Amino acid sequence: MSLERGISRHAEGSCLVRFGATEVLCMASLEDRVPNWLRGQGRGWVTAEYGMLPRATHERMRREASSGKQGGRTLEIQRLIGRGLRAVVDLEALGERQITVDCDVLSADGGTRTAAITGAWVALRDCLSWMERRSMIGPNVMKDHVAAVSCGIHDGTAVLDLDYAEDSQAGTDANFVITGSGALCEVQATAEGATFSEEELLELLKLARHGVRKLVDLQKMAIG
Amino acid sequence: MSLERGISRHAEGSCLVRFGATEVLCMASLEDRVPNWLRGQGRGWVTAEYGMLPRATHERMRREASSGKQGGRTLEIQRLIGRGLRAVVDLEALGERQITVDCDVLSADGGTRTAAITGAWVALRDCLSWMERRSMIGPNVMKDHVAAVSCGIHDGTAVLDLDYAEDSQAGTDANFVITGSGALCEVQATAEGATFSEEELLELLKLARHGVRKLVDLQKMAIG
Amino acid sequence: MSLERGISRHAEGSCLVRFGATEVLCMASLEDRVPNWLRGQGRGWVTAEYGMLPRATHERMRREASSGKQGGRTLEIQRLIGRGLRAVVDLEALGERQITVDCDVLSADGGTRTAAITGAWVALRDCLSWMERRSMIGPNVMKDHVAAVSCGIHDGTAVLDLDYAEDSQAGTDANFVITGSGALCEVQATAEGATFSEEELLELLKLARHGVRKLVDLQKMAIG
Amino acid sequence: MSLERGISRHAEGSCLVRFGATEVLCMASLEDRVPNWLRGQGRGWVTAEYGMLPRATHERMRREASSGKQGGRTLEIQRLIGRGLRAVVDLEALGERQITVDCDVLSADGGTRTAAITGAWVALRDCLSWMERRSMIGPNVMKDHVAAVSCGIHDGTAVLDLDYAEDSQAGTDANFVITGSGALCEVQATAEGATFSEEELLELLKLARHGVRKLVDLQKMAIG
Amino acid sequence: MSLERGISRHAEGSCLVRFGATEVLCMASLEDRVPNWLRGQGRGWVTAEYGMLPRATHERMRREASSGKQGGRTLEIQRLIGRGLRAVVDLEALGERQITVDCDVLSADGGTRTAAITGAWVALRDCLSWMERRSMIGPNVMKDHVAAVSCGIHDGTAVLDLDYAEDSQAGTDANFVITGSGALCEVQATAEGATFSEEELLELLKLARHGVRKLVDLQKMAIG
Amino acid sequence: MSLERGISRHAEGSCLVRFGATEVLCMASLEDRVPNWLRGQGRGWVTAEYGMLPRATHERMRREASSGKQGGRTLEIQRLIGRGLRAVVDLEALGERQITVDCDVLSADGGTRTAAITGAWVALRDCLSWMERRSMIGPNVMKDHVAAVSCGIHDGTAVLDLDYAEDSQAGTDANFVITGSGALCEVQATAEGATFSEEELLELLKLARHGVRKLVDLQKMAIG
Secondary structure, eight states, rough: EEEEOOSSSSSEEEEEEETTTTTEEEEEEEEEEEGGGGGSSSSEEEEEEEOOOOGSSSSSSOOOHHHOOOOOHHHHHHHHHHHOOOOOBBBBOOOEEEEEEEEEEEEEESSSSHHHHHHHHHHHHHHHHHHHHHHOTTTSSSOOOEEEEEEEETTOOOEEOOOOOHHHSSSSEEEEEEETOOEEEEEEEEEESBOOHHHHHHHHHHHHHHHHHHHHHHHHHHHH | OEEEEOOOOSSSSSEEETTTTEEEEEEEEEEEEOOOTTSSSOOEEEEEEEEEESSSSSSOOOHHHHHHHHHHHHHHHHHHHHHHHHHHBBBHHHOOOOOEEEEEEESSSSSSHHHHHHHHHHHHHHHHHHHHHHHSOOSSSSSSSSEEEEEEEEETTESSOOOOOHHHHOOOEEEEOOOTTTEEEEEEESSSSOOOHHHHHHHHHHHHHHHHHHHHHHHHHHHH | OOOEEOOOSSSSSEEEETTTTTEEEEEEESSSSGGGGHHHSOOEEEEEEEEEOOOGGSSSOHHHHHSOOHHHHHHHHHHHHHHHHHHTTTHHHHHHHHEEEEEEEEEEEOOOOHHHHHHHHHHHHHHHHHHHHHTTTOOSSSOOOOOEEEEETTTEEEESSOHHHHHOSSSSSEEEEEEETTTTEEEEEEEEEOBBOOOHHHHHHHHHHHHHHHHHHHHHHHHO | OOEEEEOSSSSSSEEEETTTTTTEEEEEESSSSSOGGTTTTSSSSEEEEEOTTTTSSSOOOOOHHHTTTTOHHHHHHHHHHHHHHTTTOOOOHHHEEEEEEEEEEOOOSSHHHHHHHHHHHHHHHHHHHHHTTTTSOSSSSSSSSSSEEEEEETTTTTEEEEOHHHHHOEEEEEEEEEEEEOOOOEEEEEEESSSEEEEEEHHHHHHHHHHHHHHHHHHHHHOO | OOEEEEESSSSSEEEEEEETTTEEEEEEEEESSSOOGGGGSSOOEEEEEEOOOTSSSSSOOOHHHHHHHOOHHHHHHHHHHHHHHTTTTTOOOOOOOEEEEEEEEOSSSSHHHHHHHHHHHHHHHHHHHHHHTTTTSSSBOSSSSSEEEEEEETTEEESSOOOOHHHOOOOOEEEEEEETOOEEEHHHHEEEEEEOOOOHHHHHHHHHHOOOOOOOHHHHHHHH | OEEEEOOSSSSSSEEEETTTTEEEEEEEEEESSGGGGGGSSSOOEEEEEEEOTSSSSSSSSHHHHHHHHHOOOHHHHHHHHHHHHHHTBOOOOOOOOEEEEEEEEEEEEEEEEHHHHHHHHHHHHHHHHHHHHHHSSSSSSSSSSEEEEEEETTTTTEEEEEOHHHHHHHSEEEEEEEEEOOEEEEEEEEEOOOOOOOOHHHHHHHHHHHHHHHHHHHHHHHHO
16 A cells, blocks of 8 residues: 655646555646636635546446546546545635546556545645645645545455455445544445445444544655 | 325336425336346346436526436436335346336425435336236335435534525535335435534434334335 | 416426326526527527426337437427417517526327427416516516417328327328417428328318317416 | 539439529438338338538538537428438338438528428439339339428518528528429428418418429429 | 639638549638637637538448547548648738638548648638738738648559549558648658558658649649 | 556556656557457457546646547547557457557656557557467567657757657657568658658658667567
């Protein structure tokens, strides 16, 4: 597990995340505009886009640019990342600007959304530091860490960081987005063709907290 | 709150759901084919599609058919409904057939996904009864009830069935899909620009269980 | 045959039309803008959009939002409705505003365009009344009633209000849009793989006039 | 007014129509397949596609291939042409084959749909002759001539062959598709922001019959 | 080989090119705007769009407007034409205006891009003359002639103006865009499943210069 | 300048190319099918797809998957890469299979197409070795090396490997695809708003040969 910063020549902040064989490239881009519906309110916006290279996966998938639209899974993940980041950014203090964090999966072996949000935070943080150094914003626009883990129930027990093979067999699949101080941003637990109990949900959450703590430590070391 | 069955002349199962000013029309369509990736395995499939009439909302929205693509929210909701229904259907016993449940929002006043999945279950159940009467399937293909509620945290307290105005101000918004026997199918709790605690999550879940029990009672009365 | 007004919580005018098993929901939305080509001329615009729920028909059709474009039939019908409505509205007196009437078919059993335009008039009229009550416009912006009928030649004789089964076998299929005072807005008579004579056209028109008179009476009762 | 045959090196039948400054190139293409819904029934199909070069009109229009979809007007016209041609072709005798007639407007100065259908008949007829010479079909697959005229009501009087300037001011605009023996295939009379009377409709039809007779004479001379 | 000018009633400049059985209609349209990225710089822009009628070719191709996007070959050719034209136009002297030259292939028998650029120059030149006559620009905005030839290596020897049959068998296919004074604008030599030598490239270029000289003579005669 | 092989866990062949700040990830995917038009002929196919991460460039570009189509430049480059690779592969000996080489630009600083084709050759070669080791093909399916260079004329002199800043100012921009034995696959020399002479073309070619020799040496070392 590694987070490598500053790997993009152009982006204001960037991070290459490696979790086992999963690799995600996160790049934060600052733009001097906000979405139309936010204009004139003096507040900023943080958003994310997600993509996968066609052969990031075991079988080559069709390129979304060539099929002409982003799939439902892509849209779901990029909304998740965006919300997680906005939970820890002071959008008022950002001013009327937009930061887009692109998360592109170079290699997928389970846990791509976990890796993406963990690295997206680092890229976003470095983008904000870049702005701070230029006196565009004050300190503390980034209010906290945020990271995510995927976990699931495998053969009846909660398992953290499912690898790809386990992932596809798991009846229950969960994503937790949690801040550095332990507050919850997002809880998604989904059963495909199965169900789960409240106890199992809490056990997954406990595992997730443990995982997020390790990821936040990793972020701290990375920005050291 | 009402569930009106058999409102479609054509669909094998149908239900008009009214939750306050929210109205969703659910229609289940049986087709003698399955998605390509399921072919030849002797198993069936249940899926859902979701849409909103342009003026179901306070301000008229652009028609998705005219803008040329379904938005991220639409895709997210229809995946949620499909997974919830599949959790309570015996897909092996269904045989190599597909049932698509269309959920179209005629009027929206908060809670459209809750209403949609509650009614979709009724439409699907009536479609299965229709098949049973024709000896296409045996009994018990439908294994349990399933319903959903939206709730959220408003001014620091958990609130069930937020109406539209509260919904948009709530920092935390949650969806729970729960079976008749209390098993969880889906837990989605999301904070926009905010966070929530584990206690709040459990309080929301408690509220949701209460709400789902009432919805399942409603379903029982409707099919009674 | 019934016209139920005020069925939408949000729309400025609305009407649910039921003609036998055909059901169309019409909602008029007022917007404070006009198409670009009309800007700055002080005149308003009335337009219509048409859609069908996927299982409004006997066989489920693909959802237009998911296939990514509106079919030729959809575009043809919504242009017809828009022209019919504009024929009876004083666009100068409307001022620089646009009213869009959405006509969505909940259930189709023949005659959906007839039902749509009949109900669209009621929805539009109620939208104009809503504006009048707020002193946004004066009276008489709505200059006349307008309604439409479909008819056709079945086994050599002109038949009004073909039900779906007859419709598909009819060699000649006609649509007439006629005002309350009997003026013609639109005449469309089409033969698929067949032809028709002038006498047949006139017989169809006679039938249509009779049908429109009944529909206009229905409108008058509905708004009475 | 002229019809020039055989102007395409590749198409089985072709015709360049010139009506004043309006020029339409019609090319009929034979294909050894039918649409899916017709397969295995031993019957053929005739269809049409319509397009306009971007600068066929006074102001350059956006190229439909570049905007990514065909407009409503384009779809409406190509359906009209297809139905008109099918009215005079014996689809059983054609066998399981499809003929597509492409009508592309090189220059538009009013009456493009009239010109298109008149020339499309000639292109289609030459395609059938080509097939007959190769003994693919017998004689009489083409059962009759078919032509179309546009006319309208200008300053209160019915006028044939409106030129472009008059066309845009006319309150009522009509299209008639009529066979060589005088049977009607299609009657479309449309008022934009106006209405018309039955007498006016009949006067337009009379004019149209006169115009179609001249066009059919032109077709006869062209193929003579 | 012929270049016929002034064949469009509407376009500011136009030319119908006939090279054997290849026919391309070129129309130049003046617009009083420039692309966004050029705004406010006082310079103009010249661009081109390219299309083919569906049955311009031996087998009917699908209409790009109906398939919803322009193919890669179309985009490649229209960029080539645009660059070629811009090489000989003084964009500063044109002022903040855009000229779009539409090149539409009516019949294809090899060499369509050659024909297109040769005719596009004539259409553009006539558009500039039209502007000069109205004192919108001074003289000499058009700095030189420009024309293009396709050639290739067939059975080991360089061949100019390959007809369609040879073209498809040729291992090496080249396009040269050259000005009237012999300067090169574009050299594209491409081998499909083969390679070529520097000597062959130079031989092709020699042939191309010869061909372009003849085309420029043709342009001179046409505008003479 | 470096070529790193085997960087993908999934792809049959892969290579990460670094040319200064330009980074391109090339992955070759073997599929057991060929395009429809090639079916049943016993021959294989090699093709390429090209993409850029949104922030690979100085300014963030819109994601092609989200804008819904691939731009003209993207299509042009991927066709160039595909042709270059096919020039050095024995498609007969490949058998009825397709290899797609995805070239995704992680960071762009000029010369992305040069980098892409150089690395694509390595990825393709490793994919063929993978097949050879499994006895799917014999040796010598890869007939030669192939590489590409971009060069241009800057302030009147030919310059190899223009960095991004120079590139955008260069009047003439050229791409050469050349095999290991010095045969030419593709020559593209383009002037934007300028022209070039035959001498300049030959000087560019000389530079390109020199550059390709170095790239081929790099390939040899990488696979050595």
